[in-house]
Amino acid sequence: MSDATTxxxxxxxxxxxxGADPRTTNYAGGNTSAKGAAVDPVTGQPTDLLWVKxxxxxxxxxxxxxxxxxxxxxxxxxxxxYPGVRREDEMVAAFDHCLFGRGGAAPSIDTxxxxxxxxxxxxxxxxxxxxxxxxxxxxxxLTKEIFGDRVLWVPWRRPGFQLGLDIAAVQRANPQAIxxxxxxxxxxxxxxxxxxxxxxxxxxxxxxxxxxxxxxRPDPFGTQVHAALPEAARRERAAALFPVLRGLASTxxxxxxxxxxxxxxxxxxxxxxxxxxxxxGTSCPDxxxxxxxxxMVVDTAPDAPLETVLARLRELHAAYREDYRAYYQRHATSxxxxxxxxxxxxxxxxxxxxxxxxxxxxxxRVAGEFYVNAINVMRGAESVSTxxxxxxxxxxxxxxxxxxxAKLRRMPPAKPLATRIAYVTGGxxxxxxxxxxxxxxxxxxxxxxxxxxxxxRAVADQIGGPDxxxxxxxxxxxxxxxxxxxxDTVLAFGGLDLVVNNAGLSLSKSLLETTEADxxxxxxxxxxxxxxxxxxxxxVLIDQELGGDIVYISSKNSLFAGPNNVAYGAAKADQxxxxxxLAAExxxxxxRVNGVNPDGVVRGSxxxxxxxxxxxxxxxxxxxxxxxxxxxxxxxxxxxxLPEHVANAVFVLTAGDLSHTTGLHIPVDAGxxxxxxx
Numbered sequence: 001m002s003d004a005t006t007x008x009x010x011x012x013x014x015x016x017x018x019g020a021d022p023r024t025t026n027y028a029g030g031n032t033s034a035k036g037a038a039v040d041p042v043t044g045q046p047t048d049l050l051w052v053k054x055x056x057x058x059x060x061x062x063x064x065x066x067x068x069x070x071x072x073x074x075x076x077x078x079x080x081x082y083p084g085v086r087r088e089d090e091m092v093a094a095f096d097h098c099l100f101g102r103g104g105a106a107p108s109i110d111t112x113x114x115x116x117x118x119x120x121x122x123x124x125x126x127x128x129x130x131x132x133x134x135x136x137x138x139x140x141x142l143t144k145e146i147f148g149d150r151v152l153w154v155p156w157r158r159p160g161f162q163l164g165l166d167i168a169a170v171q172r173a174n175p176q177a178i179x180x181x182x183x184x185x186x187x188x189x190x191x192x193x194x195x196x197x198x199x200x201x202x203x204x205x206x207x208x209x210x211x212x213x214x215x216x217r218p219d220p221f222g223t224q225v226h227a228a229l230p231e232a233a234r235r236e237r238a239a240a241l242f243p244v245l246r247g248l249a250s251t252x253x254x255x256x257x258x259x260x261x262x263x264x265x266x267x268x269x270x271x272x273x274x275x276x277x278x279x280x281g282t283s284c285p286d287x288x289x290x291x292x293x294x295x296m297v298v299d300t301a302p303d304a305p306l307e308t309v310l311a312r313l314r315e316l317h318a319a320y321r322e323d324y325r326a327y328y329q330r331h332a333t334s335x336x337x338x339x340x341x342x343x344x345x346x347x348x349x350x351x352x353x354x355x356x357x358x359x360x361x362x363x364x365r366v367a368g369e370f371y372v373n374a375i376n377v378m379r380g381a382e383s384v385s386t387x388x389x390x391x392x393x394x395x396x397x398x399x400x401x402x403x404x405x406a407k408l409r410r411m412p413p414a415k416p417l418a419t420r421i422a423y424v425t426g427g428x429x430x431x432x433x434x435x436x437x438x439x440x441x442x443x444x445x446x447x448x449x450x451x452x453x454x455x456x457r458a459v460a461d462q463i464g465g466p467d468x469x470x471x472x473x474x475x476x477x478x479x480x481x482x483x484x485x486x487x488d489t490v491l492a493f494g495g496l497d498l499v500v501n502n503a504g505l506s507l508s509k510s511l512l513e514t515t516e517a518d519x520x521x522x523x524x525x526x527x528x529x530x531x532x533x534x535x536x537x538x539x540v541l542i543d544q545e546l547g548g549d550i551v552y553i554s555s556k557n558s559l560f561a562g563p564n565n566v567a568y569g570a571a572k573a574d575q576x577x578x579x580x581x582l583a584a585e586x587x588x589x590x591x592r593v594n595g596v597n598p599d600g601v602v603r604g605s606x607x608x609x610x611x612x613x614x615x616x617x618x619x620x621x622x623x624x625x626x627x628x629x630x631x632x633x634x635x636x637x638x639x640x641x642l643p644e645h646v647a648n649a650v651f652v653l654t655a656g657d658l659s660h661t662t663g664l665h666i667p668v669d670a671g672x673x674x675x676x677x678x
Contacts (some may be wrong), residue, residue: 007036008051008064010194011121017433018125018198019059024205026373027056027366029286030186031443033114034194035072038100047100048072052114054105066500067106074098075115082161089403091161106410107343109403112164117171119190121197126286128373129208130187132380135283137388141443146211148283149174151204156183156390158398179204184283184390196460216383223270226350227380229302234261235350237306245311245347246494247544248317249357252341254419254546256445257494258364260372263371268375269350275299277382278348282374283389285398290367291356291374293327293395296344297322320344331396337405346371359419361445361467361493362390415443416655421493423447423486425476425533426503431553433602435500435650436460440468442651444498447489449474451503476503476529479536486536496545498654499537501530501575502553506568508615514567522567527574534582538591547590549654552579554595556667556675564619576665583663592662596649598670599641602628637672 011034018024018032033052040047050070053059057066075098078091095107114122133142140153152170157163161439167188171182178200179189187204191197221653229237236257249255266272281294297318300309324342332339345367347355356368381387389395398404422439428450436459440446446469450456456471461471470492474485489496503528507518534550541548557569558576576595583593600616617624632640649666652658668676 004036004038004049007034007194008067010034010065011051012062014121014123014194014198015053015059015062019062023129023209024127024201025059025125026286026370027060028056029284030059030122030124031108031110031114032059032062033058033122035120036128041101049100050075050111051104052107052111055108057105065103065105068095068111069093069100069104070098070111070115071100071106071622072115072653075111078112079116079165082165085160085162088161089401089489092403094468095221099461103109103141109159110164112161113159113167113188114164116164116168116189117188118168119171119197120192121194122189122190123189123197124186125201125205126186126284126373127205127208128376129205129380130181131185131284131373131377132212132384132623133208134181134183134185134187135377136385136390138380138385139181139183139388142211142384144345145524146207147204149176150178151187152177152180154180154182156185156394158401159185159303160395167407184394186284199512203529212383216247216380218383220379220382221274222270222469223276224267224270225272226270226302228261228266229351231261234352236487237302237347238355239490240306242355243543244313245355245539246357247546248313249343249345249347249355250544250546251317253342253343253359253360254420255343255357255494256361256364256421258358258361258368259491259494260356260368262372262612264372264375265348265354266351268379269348269353269440274348277378277387278375280378280387280389281392281395282371283377284373285300287374287377288395289399289404290345290358290363290370292345293324293392293399295346295371298347298349300350302349303457306338308378316330316345322549327392327396328400331386331393332400334400336400337402352416355494357494359414364494365467393589402517404627417498417651418443420444420497420654421447421489421495422498422499422500423449423489423496423533423661424502425449425474425529427500428452428459428471431598431643431646432500433459434647435502435553437463438644438647438651439498439500439654440464442472442655443465445469445484445493447472447492449485449489449503452477461504475525476533477666479532482529482532482536486533486540490540495546495548496537496540497548499533499548499550500553500650501551503529504553508564508568508619509566510564519567519570522571523574526571527578530575530578534578534593538586538589541586541591542589547592550582550586550593551589551650551653552576552593552595553650554665555581555595555596556669556672558597558665559677560672560675564615579665580663587662592653594660594662595665596622596646596653597667597669598646599635599675600627601641601643601646602631603640603642632670634672635669636668636673639670641668641670 015032031053037046056070143153189200282288291509321342358364422444424436427436427448440463448456453473460469460471472485475481554575555572558572617627622630626642
């Protein structure tokens with residue numbers, strides 16, 4: 001046995017290499033292990049251990065903290081008390097009695113496979129090429145033809161202790177073998193060293209892929225019956241369909257969406273045999289646990305009138321829900337978990353692409369990636385045989401497995417704004433930046449919209465990248481630019497829930513010094529810009545039928561008549577009344593419209609940094625660097641207002657506790673009596 005530190009380091013490096021290659025395994029799919037020795041601090045003696053990727057981890061990003069660490073002698077002793085396949089789930093709880101010390105990550109269901117196979121290093125992977133053979137009707141014969149006795153066939157069995165025993169028995173009986181194809185599932189390989197194990201895994205993956213490429217039929221999905229729409233038309237249609245699809249997919253639980261129009265997706269959705277193959281569903285447990293038992297397939301032509309397609313979506317969704325309920329009722333037993341939801345996780349639209357849904361952007365994206373894996377699997381299996389996934393009853397046993405239910409219950413509680421999609425104008429600096437950060441911290445997916453797209457990108461990157469935040473460039477005075485940015489929002493996350501009209505600027509001049517251009521630019525950005533954004537956003541919110549929030553960042557100047565401020569104050573008063581007007585108009589759609597009235601926000605403000613601060617300081621006769629203190633000094637609480645304080649108010653208005661509040665303006669001014677609402 002090798003030194004424990006070296007063993008673990010080699011395992012992590014191997015796992016990361018395998019997990020980084022999508023041809024080898026999918027996100028969070030498969031697991032790897034290594035056996036070695038470490039000193040037991042109780043006895044002072046070396047103890048044989050198993051390090052194995054824990055439950056829920058991802059090979060590509062695996063670290064030592066993601067490994068479960070167990071005593072090998074105790075794991076193998078479980079074979080002596082194994083109660084049989086009908087009670088094999090009980091063995092997962094027994095793994096806790098085999099932990100070494102604190103044990104690291106929670107052991108996964110595949111731990112037995114890694115412990116019982118008599119090899120120092122074991123890989124269990126879900127490569128598309130391997131699953132293609134595993135789901136081929138002629139899988140056993142193909143495995144024999146391709147690999148001889150070097151790789152053996154193991155018939156389908158649900159992951160668990162018995163599968164570990166099955167693989168170990170095959171290995172013992174075939175000492176020449178380097179691995180197995182697991183029917184309906186994936187591959188397992190082993191080796192005496194980490195390098196040998198990795199080489200064996202890659203040999204199986206690449207040999208299978210080469211065989212499919214060389215021997216496979218060129219058009220396993222049949223002829224093309226629907227050509228993809230041109231890119232611009234395709235994305236326009238996708239942006240029109242997505243909010244409706246998201247609303248339908250959120251019937252039971254609100255979802256975030258992901259859109260894909262890759263060549264693989266467009267080719268599959270346009271082929272003659274796509275509907276029949278899609279109806280068979282996916283096979284590998286990692287696939288259908290994320291994509292549901294089968295996708296929803298739209299049967300309209302790519303260029304059908306939009307209203308026709310939207311009406312058909314609602315019909316197909318209702319039929320999908322009925323089919324899913326029937327599937328549940330066919331297979332549920334008295335001890336099955338309750339049905340989790342009957343909405344589709346994947347929707348295929350010929351000529352347009354694939355829409356996938358999940359509780360987060362990442363889970364929605366990953367669901368789509370897994371369905372692409374499934375497409376590749378179907379192509380491979382159909383090219384050399386017939387695609388024959390595991391049967392529906394087996395899928396149900398895994399989808400509603402008590403162990404899967406327990407895993408779901410272990411997930412941390414959702415944040416207040418989880419599944420909400422927020423669009424923040426002027427998000428690249430000041431109040432907008434603080435608001436975008438706060439909404440993201442509370443679980444929202446955030447679109448940072450700004451005329452300065454570089455600053456917007458910087459904020460989005462700081463928040464956490466495309467699964468959490470994206471940047472869009474927008475000039476809020478342009479209807480076309482606003483419409484494009486809203487469409488980009490929809491394509492990024494599936495729809496829209498929360499709009500923050502924050503973009504603004506100001507010029508401090510007396511009435512006689514204020515030009516028409518001064519007046520126009522401030523009204524264009526704030527009054528007109530808020531109107532344009534609210535109008536474009538409302539179309540999406542109404543189509544989704546999920547309600548929503550529109551928040552205006554107005555100003556105490558919408559109420560308070562300050563000096564040298566006519567254009568800015570009038571524009572803010574316009575925004576303030578838009579709040580009341582839109583609250584009255586949109587309430588019937590469940591859309592709440594509220595406002596926030598800050599006092600002057602000096603520190604961190606783009607407006608103040610752009611010259612407004614110097615102008616206002618001159619009006620009040622104070623040094624510019626003392627302007628914040630001046631504003632604070634005239635308030636009842638004697639406190640300066642910062643961008644984060646405004647962001648706090650936006651969060652409070654939208655997080656749910658004020659669900660019955662609309663048409664309200666919240667002052668965030670530390671107490672300016674002249675701006676009290678009357």
